[in-house]
Amino acid sequence: MRAFVLRARAAPVDSKLFLAGIGQEAHTEILAHVLMNTIFVAQSYRDDVVVYLVLESTNDFSRTICFTSNELRNIGGFHEQNLTAKIAKALDVSKGMSKEQSRDVEPGINVRTVSFEKLVQELAEDYQLYMLEKKGTPVREVEFAHNACFLLTDHIPMPKKSFNSLKRLGTQHINLGPKMLFASQCIVLIHNELDMRQ
Ligand SMILES: C[S@@+](CC[C@H](N)C(=O)[O-])C[C@H]1O[C@@H](n2cnc3c(N)ncnc32)[C@H](O)[C@@H]1O
Numbered sequence: 001m002r003a004f005v006l007r008a009r010a011a012p013v014d015s016k017l018f019l020a021g022i023g024q025e026a027h028t029e030i031l032a033h034v035l036m037n038t039i040f041v042a043q044s045y046r047d048d049v050v051v052y053l054v055l056e057s058t059n060d061f062s063r064t065i066c067f068t069s070n071e072l073r074n075i076g077g078f079h080e081q082n083l084t085a086k087i088a089k090a091l092d093v094s095k096g097m098s099k100e101q102s103r104d105v106e107p108g109i110n111v112r113t114v115s116f117e118k119l120v121q122e123l124a125e126d127y128q129l130y131m132l133e134k135k136g137t138p139v140r141e142v143e144f145a146h147n148a149c150f151l152l153t154d155h156i157p158m159p160k161k162s163f164n165s166l167k168r169l170g171t172q173h174i175n176l177g178p179k180m181l182f183a184s185q186c187i188v189l190i191h192n193e194l195d196m197r198q
Pocket residue numbers: 132133134151152153154155156157158174175176177178179180181182183186
């Protein structure tokens with residue numbers, strides 16, 4: 001299984017603000033691009049991929065929206081408007097949830113009020129964690145675990161204090177080359193690297 005976590009530090013958990021953030025300072029379109037490149041290939045879904053979008057601009061709790069490729073049914077296309085609408089729907093479903101609750105949105109989509117820190121602690125039980133980072137080990141030198149989970153951020157860097165907790169969870173750092181890429185571009189390269197090794 002491949003898992004991807006996008007820590008979207010600027011993304012609002014209110015669906016109207018989320019949609020209004022497209023092309024604005026919050027750059028919420030990043031979440032649609034990440035969804036598209038984790039889940040879709042031409043004319044199909046990828047098998048065995050899970051993507052977690054963690055939206056952190058909130059007055060109460062982060063929202064973690066999980067898309068599981070094997071369970072998705074008729075998601076309705078890969079264009080940005082459709083994908084942002086799916087995220088907005090999950091945010092609406094999450095209204096009024098208390099801490100660490102979970103609700104199903106539709107087949108293959110679930111929303112939880114769980115923080116990035118708690119999520120990665122859970123994922124570390126089943127996956128080797130890899131953080132995408134310019135100072136990491138070059139990707140072609142990395143031997144990947146069968147269950148690999150890749151951690152990315154939006155345009156706001158990972159806070160320094162997260163580095164220590166990720167280190168305690170055995171997170172490895174991976175570099176994808178000299179250019180600073182979009183999170184969605186990193187995902188394409190990671191998928192390709194793993195596809196080529198299969
Ligand atoms: C647009 S970048 C984030 C930029 C952010 N201002 C920063 O300094 O980290 C989005 C994500 O892609 C990762 N990323 C971008 N280029 C990379 C590269 N060449 N190698 C590894 N990770 C990369 C970043 O670490 C981040 O998780």
